[in-house]
Amino acid sequence: MLSILLGLFTASTGCQGDKYYLGADARVSFSQDTLFFDTVFTSIGSASQALRIINDSPGRILLEDVTLEDGDGSEFRINIDGIPGPSAEGLVLEEGDSIYVFVEVTVDPEDVNLPFVVKDRIRVTVNGFPQYAELLAWGQDAFFHGAPGGLSTLPCNDIWTAQRPHVIYGVVGVAPDCQLTIEAGCAVHVHAGGGIYVDRGILEVNGELGQEVTFEGDRLEPEYDDIPGQWGIQVDTLIQTEFGVAQASILGGGIWIYGSPGSSMRHAILRNGTIGLQVDTTGIQGGAALNMENCIIHNMSGIGLLAQGAHVDGTNLLMYDCAQACAALTIGGRYRFTHSTFANYWSDGTRSTPTVLINDHYEDASGNLQIRPLVESQFLNCIMWGNNAGLQDFDELVVDLEGNDNDLLVRGCAVEMDDFGMADWIEESSLDVAPPFADVFNRDFHLISGNSQWNGLGIPAGLPFLATDLDGLPRVVGSAPDKGCYERQ
Secondary structure, eight states: OHHHHHHHHHHHHHHHHTOOOOOTTOOEEESOSEEEEOOOOSSSEEEEEEEEEEEOSSSOEEEEEEEETTGGGSSEEEEETTEESSEEEEEEEOTTOEEEEEEEEEEOTTOTTSOSEEEEEEEEEETTEEEEEEEEEEOSSOEEEEEEEEEEEOOTTEEEOSSSOEEEEEEEEEOTTOEEEEETTOEEEEOTTOEEEEESSEEEEEOBTTBOEEEEESOOSGGGTTOSOSOOOEEEEEEEETTEEEEEEEEOOSEEEESOSOEEEESEEEESOSSOEEEESOOSTTOOSEEEESOEEEEESSOSEEEEEEEEEEESOEEEEESSOSEEEEEEEEEEEESOEEEEOOOSSOOOSOSEEEESEEEOTTSOEEEOOBOSEEEESOEEEETTTTOSSOOSEEEEOOOSOOOEEEESOEEOOSOOTTOSSEESOEESOOOOEEETTTTEEEEOTTOGGGTTOSOSSSSOOOSBOTTSOBOOOSSOOOSSSOOOO
């Protein structure tokens, strides 16, 4: 009888030992959320790191699978607790216990089919619930800046040359009183969620005609050539709401300039981002926070140029195709633009904002109207047009002023605006006369030479402007030049 009872006790204990914790809160944690291989390979090279998977559940759990998501096609290789990958199944972890996963990556930086950033994930499934650890490595041979998560500060007075492409991962910062110089011909590729943040420092982009500095995403496949929203600063944070803590994202310009004493951009092209360029606060001692010459911003999923209480000067600019405004010049400031074309023919969905928005106010957290006046703001020989010109919902130039001390002048411009009314801020400008663009369908915003209605409509005097247009061809000097960024030859 005793032996039978002992046998029953042993069997019962064995069954209990085989049970797993099946609660909905069964989880694992990782010793690192991201394994980052930051070696810059100049020849075929490999590197390895280790990752621990830790049982954080109140009991024994079964790892249904530990899997490298891209499988045998991945640039990474894994070994799970002594088991060669790309996957292992049915591993048991006692409460508080852990196993090691060893990860190796081999890249050939001369392989042009590799992306700049090589990515994969390790998936761990417990009770049907998947969790992930990220794997990142540099791919093609390039200069890499930044790291996963947060803000990385660049060396003070850093210089980027055109020797190899530059790849930004995350947000890279220019510190106060420091400068980042980007030389002619540089190709800058930004990973999703990343960008350049200039904090009271200086950004100097020194492109040249034929050697423009380009800013775009890091996906090189042909299908990404014209997809907007591929890059731009995004910082995830936790906020308190009436329903508890929630995750929110702070979105900023792909190039975000704050309080700069005098940044400059010449012959730069920004494309396929979220907010292309953001400038906050005025310059120092009355100078421009940003001076732009011969720049193109296009195909943004948000705004091309967002300025907030800033001082921005620009000439020979082309901004087109943005889901919201090509230029939103807000909360006052000083904005001086000559011979610039703002042409919004966004076609990927309905656009409910004007091509150019100008205002002098915002509403604070308490619902109070705060006014910041426009100072010496002038637009000379500019074009502001778009594919909503025939609609009645709004004009392609919207000026929304609440204050009485604004100093705004729009002169010699071509503007889509139904009724100037009694506006005293606009002079010698054409109203609702469509610009003779060469080919809107193919985004050719040169002006057709045969349209005599547009001959000599620009204003010869006013703000200083360049003697050449965006193509580097001569402008008419001493008489009426053309409106917009291109001069008819």
